[in-house]
Amino acid sequence: MPKAKTDLDLWMNEALAAPGDGELSLSVPLHVLFGEAVDVARFHKTYWKPEVKDGKVVRRGLEMAASKKKNGNTLTAKTGEEILSLQRAAVEAGTRYLLAVDPKKASPFERGQVVLDEITATLEWLFDDGVEDENDARLAKLGQAHADDPATADALALALDDYAALAAPHRAAMDGLGGFDAAMLDEAKDLAAALRAHATQSAGLGEKARDALLLRNKVIGLLNARISTVRAAARFVFRDRPDIVRESTSAYERRRRAEAKRRATKAGAPVPL
Numbered sequence: 001m002p003k004a005k006t007d008l009d010l011w012m013n014e015a016l017a018a019p020g021d022g023e024l025s026l027s028v029p030l031h032v033l034f035g036e037a038v039d040v041a042r043f044h045k046t047y048w049k050p051e052v053k054d055g056k057v058v059r060r061g062l063e064m065a066a067s068k069k070k071n072g073n074t075l076t077a078k079t080g081e082e083i084l085s086l087q088r089a090a091v092e093a094g095t096r097y098l099l100a101v102d103p104k105k106a107s108p109f110e111r112g113q114v115v116l117d118e119i120t121a122t123l124e125w126l127f128d129d130g131v132e133d134e135n136d137a138r139l140a141k142l143g144q145a146h147a148d149d150p151a152t153a154d155a156l157a158l159a160l161d162d163y164a165a166l167a168a169p170h171r172a173a174m175d176g177l178g179g180f181d182a183a184m185l186d187e188a189k190d191l192a193a194a195l196r197a198h199a200t201q202s203a204g205l206g207e208k209a210r211d212a213l214l215l216r217n218k219v220i221g222l223l224n225a226r227i228s229t230v231r232a233a234a235r236f237v238f239r240d241r242p243d244i245v246r247e248s249t250s251a252y253e254r255r256r257r258a259e260a261k262r263r264a265t266k267a268g269a270p271v272p273l
Contacts, residue, residue, distance in 0.1 A: 044080030
């Protein structure tokens with residue numbers, strides 16, 4: 001009896017044939033993208049058909065922006081289902097990649113994100129003393145500068161260097177605060193150097209792991225493209241309904257922009273648009 005095809009099997013040929021070298025650049029972390037994929041697929045299903053009352057369209061539908069062209073990045077009635085299938089395929093491809101990676105050669109990216117979060121959270125707590133001073137302004141400026149960072153090794157390396165430099169004069173005050181280990185400031189610099197030492201995320205991996213990473217990234221690329229297609233169509237079709245458009249947008253990115261705006265306002269710095 002033939003083995004049933006998985007979602008990854010269904011998308012593998014299209015993913016590998018997609019242009020590009022598989023370098024992944026996202027504006028949100030992977031776990032966020034996977035969660036938002038489900039939300040966007042649900043949005044597509046809910047708003048695909050226009051709402052009609054007494055023979056009159058009272059609310060447009062996404063199908064009004066559908067294209068008859070056979071292109072993977074065009075909007076169709078199946079785009080929502082494709083997003084869910086691609087999300088499952090990307091998760092499967094990610095598991096294959098992790099199983100193929102030699103732990104000793106793994107990228108420092110994940111650890112770098114943890115260290116950056118620890119440094120940022122501790123600085124925010126340390127500086128939140130009810131007095132607006134240069135420390136608050138510097139932290140707000142950094143938050144604004146890195147608010148739109150993509151999820152790439154180079155962007156993470158720069159953020160680690162920047163936050164470690166801001167934290168350096170406050171090392172003694174930070175050490176032990178909320179369980180923070182000041183050794184992370186040294187680790188941040190080492191991680192930044194390690195991230196930059198990898199020309200691509202796949203540098204230093206074995207051939208099997210590189211192939212698995214390429215497939216994972218290309219599947220994610222297909223997923224991200226379809227999510228973007230639905231969101232772009234939503235902005236166009238519901239241009240008179242910002243409340244509906246908002247349902248299709250990234251809650252993660254909205255929170256990040258709001259936080260950068262809050263910090264800038266608190267420190268009296270220019271508010272990002």
